Amino acid sequence: MSFFKDKVAIITGSGMGIGKATALELAAQGAKVVLNGRNAERLQKAFEELKAKGHDVIAIPCDITSAADCENLIRQTIETYGKLDILITNASISMREKFENLQPEVFSQIIHSNINGSAFPAWYALPHLKKTKGSITFISSAAGMIGMPTGSAYSAGKMALTALAQSMKIELDGSGVHVGIVHVGFTQNEDAKRVLNAKGELVPVAPRPPYLQQTREQVAKAILRSIKSRQFKTVLTIVGKLNAFMVRFFPGLVIRIIMYSQKRMKDMYE
Numbered sequence: 001m002s003f004f005k006d007k008v009a010i011i012t013g014s015g016m017g018i019g020k021a022t023a024l025e026l027a028a029q030g031a032k033v034v035l036n037g038r039n040a041e042r043l044q045k046a047f048e049e050l051k052a053k054g055h056d057v058i059a060i061p062c063d064i065t066s067a068a069d070c071e072n073l074i075r076q077t078i079e080t081y082g083k084l085d086i087l088i089t090n091a092s093i094s095m096r097e098k099f100e101n102l103q104p105e106v107f108s109q110i111i112h113s114n115i116n117g118s119a120f121p122a123w124y125a126l127p128h129l130k131k132t133k134g135s136i137t138f139i140s141s142a143a144g145m146i147g148m149p150t151g152s153a154y155s156a157g158k159m160a161l162t163a164l165a166q167s168m169k170i171e172l173d174g175s176g177v178h179v180g181i182v183h184v185g186f187t188q189n190e191d192a193k194r195v196l197n198a199k200g201e202l203v204p205v206a207p208r209p210p211y212l213q214q215t216r217e218q219v220a221k222a223i224l225r226s227i228k229s230r231q232f233k234t235v236l237t238i239v240g241k242l243n244a245f246m247v248r249f250f251p252g253l254v255i256r257i258i259m260y261s262q263k264r265m266k267d268m269y270e
């Protein structure tokens, strides 16, 4: 029997992208899945897709940057399923703009989305995860290990997530609750994916080499493996693992490599 059979799992930001792929994988392995997102139409489509496959699923529209919304997300989950075993804080917004051009409120929005948007659901979920000795997984990025150009607020938010995960892991020692953080690498995005520009407008993601990207299904499977094995830190993709090693021992060199590859990418795509 699957490890995930009858486990109740919330995946924030699961109307599309990696969140939806993770929800599909969990449901396929027998979990009862709670979908979440702000766009009601997109969420409904994802809900219908899972329902059509015969999965046990509910969808709760809410904005994870609102503490009140997160309280409601957890309350509705408990009212429906009576328990919570797994929380995956996946929803977040990214960006593509140099720091100097970012409006302060946009910087703040991205930070808020990446750190409070994980901390708020985690805070409301924790009492329930303690009862089930469940699991909380924060979805981070390679940008959570080194500050990325045109990604300052995003990198800062993802790095803050590491601190949150570390503090929680230490504080929850002996509670039975698993805390994990998954540093996702380049992943094939949905066409609808948007990030913020300097003015806070939604724009397409910057192009990146296809051969460096994992599929969303590969990422979803890796997230499930990290939950099952109760791993603290998981780094995805070869480039991500190399980055983690290099950042640890040769951070200055990594920054120089990124500067060089930025110039190359500019020459290739502009």
Ligand SMILES: NC(=O)c1ccc[n+]([C@@H]2O[C@H](COP(=O)([O-])OP(=O)(O)OC[C@H]3O[C@@H](n4cnc5c(N)ncnc54)[C@H](OP(=O)(O)O)[C@@H]3O)[C@@H](O)[C@H]2O)c1
Pocket: 012, 013, 014, 015, 016, 017, 018, 019, 036, 037, 038, 039, 040, 042, 062, 063, 064, 065, 089, 090, 091, 092, 093, 094, 113, 117, 139, 140, 141, 142, 183, 184, 185, 186, 187, 188, 189, 190, 193, 194
């Ligand atoms: N794709 C990559 O290459 C990559 C690489 C490294 C890390 N990651 C990380 O992986 C996670 C998922 O990324 P993705 O590429 O799948 O993103 P995505 O395609 O943009 O999907 C993000 C999802 O989050 C939801 N969302 C965003 N803000 C929200 C909010 N305030 N409240 C509730 N839902 C919200 C969006 O739905 P609504 O707009 O309807 O709310 C959407 O369903 C993120 O944490 C990201 O940082 C991705």
